[in-house]
Every structure is written in C-alpha cells, then in structure tokens.
Amino acid sequence: MSATLVLVVALSYAGAQVLNASMSGTSDVERARHDLGVRAELRQQTTLQYSSVVYLPVVNTLTIEIKNTGDTVLEVPKTNTLIDGILRDVNVTSVTIGGVFVETWLPGETLVIVVGDVKQSPQFAKVVASNGVAKHWRPA
Amino acid sequence: MSESTAVHLIFFIVVTAAAAGAATMLATQMMEFGQGVTERTSRLDAMLATDIVVINDPSKVAVNPTQIYVKNIGTRTIAPTSLTVIIDGKYVNHTAVLQNNAVRWAPGDVVRLTVSSAEMTVPPGDHTLRVSTEYGTTDIFRFRTS
Numbered sequence: 001m002s003a004t005l006v007l008v009v010a011l012s013y014a015g016a017q018v019l020n021a022s023m024s025g026t027s028d029v030e031r032a033r034h035d036l037g038v039r040a041e042l043r044q045q046t047t048l049q050y051s052s053v054v055y056l057p058v059v060n061t062l063t064i065e066i067k068n069t070g071d072t073v074l075e076v077p078k079t080n081t082l083i084d085g086i087l088r089d090v091n092v093t094s095v096t097i098g099g100v101f102v103e104t105w106l107p108g109e110t111l112v113i114v115v116g117d118v119k120q121s122p123q124f125a126k127v128v129a130s131n132g133v134a135k136h137w138r139p140a
Numbered sequence: 141m142s143e144s145t146a147v148h149l150i151f152f153i154v155v156t157a158a159a160a161g162a163a164t165m166l167a168t169q170m171m172e173f174g175q176g177v178t179e180r181t182s183r184l185d186a187m188l189a190t191d192i193v194v195i196n197d198p199s200k201v202a203v204n205p206t207q208i209y210v211k212n213i214g215t216r217t218i219a220p221t222s223l224t225v226i227i228d229g230k231y232v233n234h235t236a237v238l239q240n241n242a243v244r245w246a247p248g249d250v251v252r253l254t255v256s257s258a259e260m261t262v263p264p265g266d267h268t269l270r271v272s273t274e275y276g277t278t279d280i281f282r283f284r285t286s
Contacts, residue, residue: 004159006156006159006160006163007159007162007163007166009163010163010164010166010167011163011166011167011170013167014166014167014168014169014170014171014174015170017170017171017174018170018171018173018174018177020174021174021175021177021178022174022177024178024181025177025178025180025181025182025184025185026181028181028182028185029181029184029185029188031185032184032185032188032189033188035188035189035215036188036189036191039191039213039214039215043213075248077248078247078248078249080195080209080211080250082195082196082197082200082209084200085196085197085199085200085201085202086202086207087195087209087250087252089239089250090239090240124197124199124200126195126197128195128211130248131213132191132193132195132211132213134195136197
C-alpha cells in the first residue's frame with residue numbers, strides 16, 4: 001500500500017512537470033509560428049515604387065523619391081540605401097516624408113532620401129524597407 | 141507468531157524500498173524528458189523568430205574583399221559573430237561590423253560581413269552565397285561578378 005503511494009506521488013509529480021514543460025513549449029512555438037506567418041504576410045503586402053531618382057553632380061547628391069505602394073507600415077530609420085552595390089546609409093543626409101522627419105512610413109506616402117558624397121552618376125540604386133522588401137532602380 | 145511478523149516487516153521494508161527506487165528512477169527520467177522538451181521548444185522558438193536576408197545587389201557585389209550586407213528581418217536580436225558564411229560551398233572566415241558600431245544586431249539593422257581576399261578570391265562568374273544564423277535560419281543569395 002505504502003509502496004503504491006510512493007510510486008503514485010512520485011510519478012504524478014514528474015508527470016506534472018513534463019506536462020507543464022510540453023504545454024509551455026507548445027504555446028511559445030505556436031506564438032512564434034504565428035509571428036512568422038504574420039511577418040511573411042506583411043512582406044507580401046509590401047511594395048515600393050520609385051517616383052524619381054535625381055543626381056546633382058554640383059553637390060554630389062542623389063535624391064531618391066520612393067513611394068510605399070503596399071499596405072504595410074514601414075520603419076523609416078530601418079530603411080537602407082545601396083548605391084552601385086555599396087551600402088550608403090552613413091552618407092544619407094536626410095530622410096523625410098512631405099519635408100518632415102518621421103519614424104513611420106505609411107502606405108501611400110513618398111519617402112525622400114538624400115544621399116551625399118555620390119561622386120558620379122549612379123548606375124544602380126536599391127532601397128530596402130525595414131522588413132527586407134527591396135526595390136531596384138536603374139537609369140532609363 | 142513473532143516470526144511471521146518479522147517476515148512481514150522485512151517484506152514490507154523490501155517492497156517499499158524497491159518502490160521508492162523505481163519511483164525515483166522513473167521520476168528522474170520523466171523530468172529529464174521534460175527538460176529536453178523545454179530546451180528543444182526553446183530552440184525552435186528562437187529559430188522561428190530569427191530571420192535574415194542578404195540585401196546586396198546580385199550584380200554589384202563588392203569583391204576582394206567581398207562585402208556582404210545582411211539584414212535582420214526577424215524579431216530577435218542576433219549575435220553577428222555567430223553567422224556562418226559559405227560561398228560556392230566553401231566555408232569562409234569573415235569579420236562582422238554593425239552599422240554605427242552598434243553592439244546589438246537588432247531587428248531591422250544591417251551587419252556588414254567582410255571576407256578577406258586572402259581567405260577567398262571570388263573569380264568572375266556566378267556564385268552562391270549561404271548565410272546561416274546560430275539557430276539554423278539561412279538565406280541563400282546568388283550573385284554574379286565580372
């Protein structure tokens with residue numbers, strides 16, 4: 001009788017530990033899987049379109065106007081700019097929407113990125129949104 | 141009568157001790173199993189929350205030294221030094237530098253990986269780059285050099 005009691009108590013405790021670990025882990029993984037699906041969906045809903053790309057050789061600047069044509073809200077500080085294959089974030093002198101510095105880039109808004117220290121007319125540019133969606137540009 | 145009681149007592153002690161031993165062993169095994177489940181789900185959770193993308197232009201990758209830009213598009217901070225870089229099937233050593241010399245590779249940030257020319261010279265042609273995080277999340281990037 002007492003032996004049975006010892007077995008039941010010990011196995012009940014261990015079983016509860018296993019059950020708790022399994023349920024907690026499953027919940028975390030389900031949440032992570034859901035987040036992964038949401039991120040993929042948001043990327044699918046993200047599209048960008050260049051309005052204009054203008055190089056001013058006198059001041060060595062490239063001004064890129066690019067519109068958020070998708071349905072996703074993007075983060076301005078996490079936007080990256082490549083010119084002729086080189087990441088030029090450190091040379092970006094201003095990033096504005098409607099002449100104002102903002103943190104978020106809403107659908108329908110046009111982001112104006114001014115990159116300094118551009119020595120020659122670029123043959124390629126690429127803007128990468130905060131979620132990794134990118135748009136290439138080449139001169140016509 | 142007293143002999144019978146002694147036998148019962150010995151039998152009781154032996155059975156109880158055996159049951160306690162068996163219970164301890166089973167409980168230990170089950171708790172180790174539970175711990176294993178926790179660790180495995182934790183790794184899976186980290187893997188699902190980690191995502192990266194190579195943002196180079198496939199036709200304009202700077203070579204010799206090769207410069208690779210990798211963006212963190214997941215929801216977790218990643219250790220940039222934990223990245224594995226394989227070019228054309230060959231593992232290459234590299235240095236990782238975060239933008240603005242940051243110490244945390246936060247979501248949305250870009251890390252610049254530099255492969256020294258001594259480590260690997262990328263000849264003209266088509267190449268395949270594979271970048272993996274410590275959790276196994278991988279981005280495969282094909283590019284052309286001229």
